[in-house]
Amino acid sequence: MKRVKTGKRRFAIFPAEIGWFPYLWLIYLVLPIINMLSESGTKMAVGYGLIALFTFTYRQLYFAEGEPRFFTWLGIQMSIIFILCMWYHPSYMYMGFFTANFIGWYTDRRNFTISLALFTLVQSAPLIKHAHTLGWRELIFMIPFLLIMVMAPFGIRSLYRRQQLEKELAQANEQIRSLIKGEERMRIARDLHDTLGHTLSLITLKSQLIEKLVDTNAEQAKLEAREIHNTSRSALRQVRELVSEMRTATLAGELQEARVILNSAGIELICHGHPRLAGISDLAQNIMSLCLREAVTNVVKHSQARTCTVTMETGSTDWLLSIEDDGAGLQAGYDAPEKNGLRGMTERLALIGGTLNIESHGGTKLTIRVPIVIKSRKEDSPDGD
Helix, strand or coil, X not given: CCCCCCCCCCCCCCCHHHCCHHHHHHHHHHXXXXXXXXXCHHHHHHHHHHHHHHHHXXXXXXXXXXXXXXXXXXXXXXXXXXXXXXXXXXXXXXXXXXXXXXXXXXXXXXXXXXXXHHHHHHHHHHHHHCCCCCCHHHHHHHHHHHHHHHHHHHHXXXXXXXXXXXXXXXXXXXXXXXXXXXXXXXXXXHHHHHHHHHHHHHHHHHHHHHHHHCCXXXXXXXXXXXXXXXXXXXXXXXXXXXXXXXXXCCHHHHHHXXXXXXXXXXXXXXXXXXXXXXXXXXXXXXXXXXXXXXXXHHHHHHHCCCEEEEEEEECCCEEEEEEEECCCCCCCCXXXXXXXXXXXHHHHHHCCCCEEEEEECCCEEEEEEEECCCCCCCCCCCCCC
């Protein structure tokens, strides 16, 4: 994750978005500082200089994340550990916990492998060199910590990649929500143009006609005024329908509405499954609910059916919603995706990776599938930093 550079920014010891976490790690530098008190003269001064430089590289690595210089600062940090372990004491190897954390930040395999190999060499070479001077108790104590430091980057890398994927998923979901809002605005605009635009134009024409008839044919003028009244009530109903469609829909709510509409049309509703699909997101449920509403409307308008069967299931890889009727079915040569709102259903489902399948054999069956698991992106290319 590369940080966005701005023109001017205030000086910060560590990135503000990380919080206090980097400061807590600085506590572990107390041990190397105390150990260096056993040295004297120039060797002590050089040792404290190396620890100070190590601290500086620790800060720089936080700001170099995702940039080519990240590897440079990582190399300087490993070099300092190597010098301290080779020419001072192998106990400075514990400073490697800092480096192990940063190695785990690599998401591409190539840079991760190279850095981990160098780190393993830096940590193990001093132990091999000083093995004859260290007691067996010290070696037994140090070797497990060496193994932990070498293995730690794997766990940190896995955690880091998961956090990155969660961020990307959150960004993708936010983008989908924005796309859906835009699509809904376009749909509402089309409805306003196609319905209310026509209705208001009709009211205008009839009003002009009444002005001409009021003096010559009062009875006809009354009839036209009554038509205006009916047309305006129709327009009001259309506005209410548009507003109601803007509200967040649920499968349970749409099923209740579907039962009322189908019963009024003399069509029996048969339900299989529970409308509360396990683990379904609000976004997916809203889109599936709108599709159910559109499908039921088509059944009432075009199917001439006696029964309508709605099935809802949670599969291993997707959520399933099917709407089947025993009506007349689709006519030969009927281009279903282009008619009766099915095109809009297909466009909505495409936003969440869903599919719509239409069958017509002794009736019509719509099968909607929405994937539960979003496929993870392939691992980044090895170019990396």
